[in-house]
Amino acid sequence: MRFIIFTTIFIGVMGLLTLFISKRFINKLHLSKRIKRYLNIFLLVNLLGVAAYMCSRYIISVPNEIYFLLSLPIGVIFLLFCTTVIYEIISHFPKISKNQNRRDFLKKSIDLGSLAFATSITAKATYNAKESYVEKIDVKINNLKKPYSIVQISDVHIGGLIDHDFIKNIVYKVNKLNADVVVITGDLIDTNINYVKDAIDELKNLKSKYGTHFIVGNHEYFHHIDKIIPYMKSLGIRVLENENVYIGSDNEGFNLAGVYDIFGYRYGKFEPDINKALTNVKDSPTILLAHQPKYILELDNQNIDLVLSGHTHGGQIVPFNLLVRLAQPYIKGLHKHNEKTQIYVNKGTGFWGPPMRLGASAEISYIQIS
16 A cells, blocks of 8 residues: 555655646747657656656566666656756746847757756766766874774665676676675665565675675665565675674774664664664774764764764765765765764765766775774
């Protein structure tokens, strides 16, 4: 029932956006009625694709080639909506000219330019989602006796287009970095694990000096978190469940703590508990894994030097980052939260929904602490 309600509301919103695009953009273009009719038919087919995408993701299984086509419409609608808003503003510019011929020329130029803009950013966004890039970050941590390297991946969203080959490529890139420790900061799995065990199993090939450590994100709660956690452990991956481990040589390393995601408050179990996570930490710097950046607002006087988060995808598609800002204090990159604590937000190693990224490339974070 919850899925039906969510899907109905979601498709309804997509329908309203499609109607807005048709009325305020397509129907105003200086094109023949025939071409505008074809464009409106495309919008209708695209909207039907949104419904088909929801079914293919959560109800039925389809080949990846078809799934790819069905996953595009949400991104197409969003980018066309952004183009329409821009068009609404610049379409008034030709009215400034008193010369009719010049007004007509400017109108045609804006119309064709807007269509070209919408097409090019959609193509660019789709292309950007194909690769994850290594982001190198240097972080200074007080009282750390020796430097360490941490590779962070986050928000991979295994399922659909994020398949075995995608994960194998990520593992290859991570292993090339020869890190001291690998951390996965949630939203790793976004479907029933029985469908994607071949992809998940590839993660056991991750290599680092002190192993791979994982915390859950909000999406794990949607897909039987109680089954995901033990399966991850069976791969030799350490799951930090409101607990900590010590990384490095005695008195020369750091505490690595991890908490459940704040979605656990709504779920009713698997709730984050920072005090429990910091139980018996050693007198060394502490790094905390917390899926959502806003969890940092729940920290009080805890002695946390660095928080590693994900969740935001860096906005994934500009200007969606502006909306994410309403819910999260930090969107991407390294920030100094206060005199003691810094936070780094990974932009996501995969993608969610449409296979698109614009203004926020997928990343594998290579963090050197010293």
